[in-house]
Amino acid sequence: MRTAQITRFGDWRAVQVAETTVPAAAAGEVLVRVSASSLNAVDAAHRAGQLAVLTGRRLPQGLGIDVVGTVDGVGADVRGLEVGDRVWGIRAGAFSMKNARGMTAEYAAVDARHVARAPESLDDVQAAALVVGGYTSLRALRDVARVQPGERVLVRGGTGGVGSAAVQIAAALGGRVAVLASARGEELARSLGAHEFFDYATTAPASVGFADVILDTVGTDLLAWRRVLSPGGRMVGVAFDSLAGLATIAASSVFGRGRIRTFAGEPPAGYLNGLTSFVDTHSIRALVHETFPLERVQDAHRAFTAPGLRGKIVVTTAP
Ligand SMILES: NC(=O)c1ccc[n+]([C@@H]2O[C@H](COP(=O)([O-])OP(=O)(O)OC[C@H]3O[C@@H](n4cnc5c(N)ncnc54)[C@H](OP(=O)(O)O)[C@@H]3O)[C@@H](O)[C@H]2O)c1
Numbered sequence: 025m026r027t028a029q030i031t032r033f034g035d036w037r038a039v040q041v042a043e044t045t046v047p048a049a050a051a052g053e054v055l056v057r058v059s060a061s062s063l064n065a066v067d068a069a070h071r072a073g074q075l076a077v078l079t080g081r082r083l084p085q086g087l088g089i090d091v092v093g094t095v096d097g098v099g100a101d102v103r104g105l106e107v108g109d110r111v112w113g114i115r116a117g118a119f120s121m122k123n124a125r126g127m128t129a130e131y132a133a134v135d136a137r138h139v140a141r142a143p144e145s146l147d148d149v150q151a152a153a154l155v156v157g158g159y160t161s162l163r164a165l166r167d168v169a170r171v172q173p174g175e176r177v178l179v180r181g182g183t184g185g186v187g188s189a190a191v192q193i194a195a196a197l198g199g200r201v202a203v204l205a206s207a208r209g210e211e212l213a214r215s216l217g218a219h220e221f222f223d224y225a226t227t228a229p230a231s232v233g234f235a236d237v238i239l240d241t242v243g244t245d246l247l248a249w250r251r252v253l254s255p256g257g258r259m260v261g262v263a264f265d266s267l268a269g270l271a272t273i274a275a276s277s278v279f280g281r282g283r284i285r286t287f288a289g290e291p292p293a294g295y296l297n298g299l300t301s302f303v304d305t306h307s308i309r310a311l312v313h314e315t316f317p318l319e320r321v322q323d324a325h326r327a328f329t330a331p332g333l334r335g336k337i338v339v340t341t342a343p
Contacts, residue, residue, distance in 0.1 A: 025043070026129065026319075027042055027086055027130065028041060028126060029044075029086055036329060039321055040322070041319055042124075046130075048097070048099075052100075052101050054102060054133070054134055056096065056133075058092070058129055058132055059148040061092070063339070064089055067087050067089065067128075071325065086129065088115070089127060090114050091112065092149075092155070094108060094109065111142055112300075113135075114290065115127055116135050140299070143303040149310075153185070153311065154309075158189045159295065163291070164190070164260040165190060165199075165237065165260075168285050171199045171237050173198025176237070177201050177236065183335075184205075185336050186241045192216050192308045194217075196217075196302070203218040205221070207226075212311075234254040238253060240260070240284075243264065246276070314327055316339050
């Protein structure tokens with residue numbers, strides 16, 4: 025089978041398509057015949073070697089942390105999934121990236137706890153574009169911040185892969201949604217359900233007004249934004265692209281008003297089942313910027329790093 029791989033760390037040119045054997049589903053895993061897999065910020069960091077402390081430096085390593093496809097094999101001890109099921113899934117944790125197998129491939133063996141039937145309301149490309157952002161946003165807004173109807177929810181980066189799902193999910197939870205993004209994203213943000221829009225190039229935190237919940241997908245200026253939390257407000261930060269951002273999140277629990285909450289890595293076991301029903305019930309849609317076939321995965325990685333991205337890059341695998 026064909027799989028996207030790196031044999032060195034580097035920019036988009038480091039990504040190659042390699043021939044390898046079809047994996048077997050080990051106990052607790054399902055083998056998925058992949059139809060689509062999206063690019064996430066973590067893939068770019070992985071490819072560039074920025075996660076080497078977690079993934080190790082032994083190469084080749086596979087790329088891709090999300091998957092949509094059809095169950096082709098079921099390992100021992102797997103309940104509730106059968107050959108032929110149309111599923112989506114997320115690969116568990118950065119430590120699992122240290123092998124040659126990723127999900128941007130023709131087949132992927134996936135921990136069944138992080139696989140669920142895919143939403144009927146989305147096609148495979150849309151489902152691949154939504155799974156990570158949808159999971160991240162649902163967990164951040166519903167489970168961590170516990171958004172209540174009528175609360176004002178500020179989404180920083182509300183037109184990105186995570187943010188575009190977050191805006192819809194915040195609105196579905198009954199929130200009054202304010203989006204901070206670049207000016208050209210206003211129409212899009214409003215079409216996703218935003219009630220208010222602020223251009224981040226011209227908006228200072230103090231001018232936005234109080235928010236009950238802030239979801240930060242950007243990772244900068246976290247303490248300045250925390251100051252706009254209303255009493256009892258909750259802030260969740262999910263971007264760790266800068267060490268400063270990570271340090272701020274860690275430090276927020278020991279000083280100032282309001283710990284910035286966060287989480288990373290794999291979804292809790294079974295979580296994606298709930299995401300599937302939430303997406304179908306609330307007609308959450310995905311934002312797809314561009315689709316590339318697996319043989320053009322290099323171009324997909326180049327497009328991912330180009331300016332002006334509006335939603336997700338998805339890599340498709342021909343049946
Ligand atoms: N913790 C987790 O489990 C988890 C899961 C998934 C993703 N993440 C992280 O979440 C972050 C976002 O991922 P993503 O896929 O949504 O990225 P993305 O698609 O690139 O979206 C980022 C968005 O932020 C906007 N933006 C940039 N600078 C901004 C600023 N100063 N103020 C407000 N908005 C700004 C961008 O708008 P313009 O392009 O218009 O500038 C873009 O819409 C990444 O750091 C990723 O690693 C974490």
